[in-house]
Amino acid sequence: MQQDVPTNPHYTREEWLRLIGETPPPLRALIRALAETHRAALADHFYRHMLATDEGRQFLDHDTVNTRLRHSMQHWLVELFRCDGEADIDAAIAHQRHVGEVHARIHLPVHLMTRGARQLRQQLYRLLAAQDLPRQALTRAHAYVCETIDLAMELMNAAYTRSTARQTRTEEAYRHYALGQNLSLERERQRASLLDWSQNVLFSLHLHDASAPLPSLGRSEFGMWLSHKAEVIFERSDELEQIEAQLERVDSIVLPRLQQAADAGQRRLRSRELQETLDEIHFLLGTLFDRHVEVENGRDALTRLLNRRFLPAVLSREIQLHQRSQQQFGVLLIDLDHFKAINDTHGHEGGDRVLQQAAQLITACVRAGDFVFRYGGEEVLVVLVELGHDDLMRIAETLRGRFEAQAFTVTNGLEIRVSVSIGVALHDGHPDYQYLIGRADDALYRAKRGGRNRVVDAGAMA
Numbered sequence: 453m454q455q456d457v458p459t460n461p462h463y464t465r466e467e468w469l470r471l472i473g474e475t476p477p478p479l480r481a482l483i484r485a486l487a488e489t490h491r492a493a494l495a496d497h498f499y500r501h502m503l504a505t506d507e508g509r510q511f512l513d514h515d516t517v518n519t520r521l522r523h524s525m526q527h528w529l530v531e532l533f534r535c536d537g538e539a540d541i542d543a544a545i546a547h548q549r550h551v552g553e554v555h556a557r558i559h560l561p562v563h564l565m566t567r568g569a570r571q572l573r574q575q576l577y578r579l580l581a582a583q584d585l586p587r588q589a590l591t592r593a594h595a596y597v598c599e600t601i602d603l604a605m606e607l608m609n610a611a612y613t614r615s616t617a618r619q620t621r622t623e624e625a626y627r628h629y630a631l632g633q634n635l636s637l638e639r640e641r642q643r644a645s646l647l648d649w650s651q652n653v654l655f656s657l658h659l660h661d662a663s664a665p666l667p668s669l670g671r672s673e674f675g676m677w678l679s680h681k682a683e684v685i686f687e688r689s690d691e692l693e694q695i696e697a698q699l700e701r702v703d704s705i706v707l708p709r710l711q712q713a714a715d716a717g718q719r720r721l722r723s724r725e726l727q728e729t730l731d732e733i734h735f736l737l738g739t740l741f742d743r744h745v746e747v748e749n750g751r752d753a754l755t756r757l758l759n760r761r762f763l764p765a766v767l768s769r770e771i772q773l774h775q776r777s778q779q780q781f782g783v784l785l786i787d788l789d790h791f792k793a794i795n796d797t798h799g800h801e802g803g804d805r806v807l808q809q810a811a812q813l814i815t816a817c818v819r820a821g822d823f824v825f826r827y828g829g830e831e832v833l834v835v836l837v838e839l840g841h842d843d844l845m846r847i848a849e850t851l852r853g854r855f856e857a858q859a860f861t862v863t864n865g866l867e868i869r870v871s872v873s874i875g876v877a878l879h880d881g882h883p884d885y886q887y888l889i890g891r892a893d894d895a896l897y898r899a900k901r902g903g904r905n906r907v908v909d910a911g912a913m914a
């Protein structure tokens with residue numbers, strides 16, 4: 453991988469040496485003395501700002517600040533402005549990297565540190581301004597303070613990014629390991645443990661002391677699995693959040709109500725409420741596992757096209773290839789016209805069948821090296837590699853014509869006609885893939901507005 457110049461520590465080391473060389477020693481001595489004398493006040497100021505925001509308090513509490521961090525910050529400041537030669541700089545560089553790695557481990561957001569650094573720069577400027585320095589010296593000293601802190605932040609952020617990327621890879625590997633476990637077995641196990649738990653509740657309710665608390669779902673085998681393993685396997689998803697919300701509801705509302713039921717009639721009613729909530733959890737759990745198998749296969753279950761989750765990876769890679777070798781590529785955003793009317797007339801099932809046939813038609817028109825994604829309900833995004841503008845337009849027009857010519861079967865052998873509108877965008881060198889999709893989307897919008905069943909070229913738009 454190419455090394456980004458500013459994050460290269462050798463480059464930073466040279467910069468730091470140059471900065472020291474360019475700053476008159478008496479000014480550096482003054483700044484060092486100010487940092488040493490006011491280190492406690494500066495550290496207090498930094499943490500006061502951190503702890504003033506909810507976000508900052510999420511990461512730090514007063515005790516940690518008072519017992520450990522205030523001292524570390526003072527040490528950091530003094531070390532930074534004591535740097536005088538190569539040996540000092542090497543030690544300071546190593547220290548900044550270490551701090552960046554620690555911040556990555558605790559997931560301290562980079563912007564919080566940047567905000568803190570800004571506070572420090574401001575405070576140091578106030579201290580300098582109170583020194584009665586000639587204007588030019590004040591400017592020079594201020595620049596030295598700012599650049600030194602910036603160099604430290606640059607090193608910290610580079611280490612932070614490296615460390616975070618490493619962590620992400622490890623977490624991903626762990627997720628794959630978790631996935632490697634037999635998922636259908638896991639699914640059955642979790643179903644069974646939910647069932648076990650509900651039987652336990654009923655057992656406690658009927659046979660035990662009625663005042664004893666009912667077993668909590670959150671603390672059950674299932675609850676433990678949900679809080680410790682499910683997120684690793686499935687990542688955050690709507691279903692997972694809904695299951696967590698239901699679980700919370702069971703423990704805080706449904707169970708206490710069940711326990712407080714005054715008579716057999718009320719107990720029956722509330723048992724039913726519990727059963728309904730559990731049915732809902734079972735349903736969500738099933739969806740979670742189903743969807744997961746689908747996502748891991750990388751294919752959309754209905755159309756067998758690629759899942760759009762992988763679109764960023766594919767487009768980013770194509771953009772990189774373009775940057776390296778100038779290979780052209782582009783995208784077609786294809787939308788079936790009046791699809792709602794197809795659903796309305798032939799039912800959702802009829803619409804689904806059209807989508808499947810459309811997916812087959814599109815796949816048959818492109819090469820093995822191209823990518824076909826199900827982009828939305830009735831939208832398909834095609835990435836055409838190693839092709840220029842004219843080829844993109846030609847393929848788009850061929851596709852449009854094939855749709856026009858083909859009969860689509862809905863139900864009971866009934867055939868209908870379906871047309872498509874297509875937005876075409878050739879990658880124009882912009883590094884953000886979302887921009888490319890946006891251009892194709894604008895072109896598609898024009899195709900729809902222009903009457904549908906047509907191809908519009910993003911490049912030709914005013």
Ligand SMILES: Nc1nc2c(ncn2[C@@H]2O[C@H](COP(=O)(O)OP(=O)(O)OP(=O)(O)O)[C@@H](O)[C@H]2O)c(=O)[nH]1
Nearest residue numbers: 787788789790791792793795800801803804829830
């Ligand atoms: N059968 C089926 N319908 C879907 C699916 N996904 C989305 N849809 C439907 O696709 C329809 C899209 O309708 P609209 O976005 O209003 O657009 P349209 O009717 O195609 O009209 P234009 O795009 O303006 O030509 C909606 O009715 C969705 O419910 C699916 O997987 N299967």
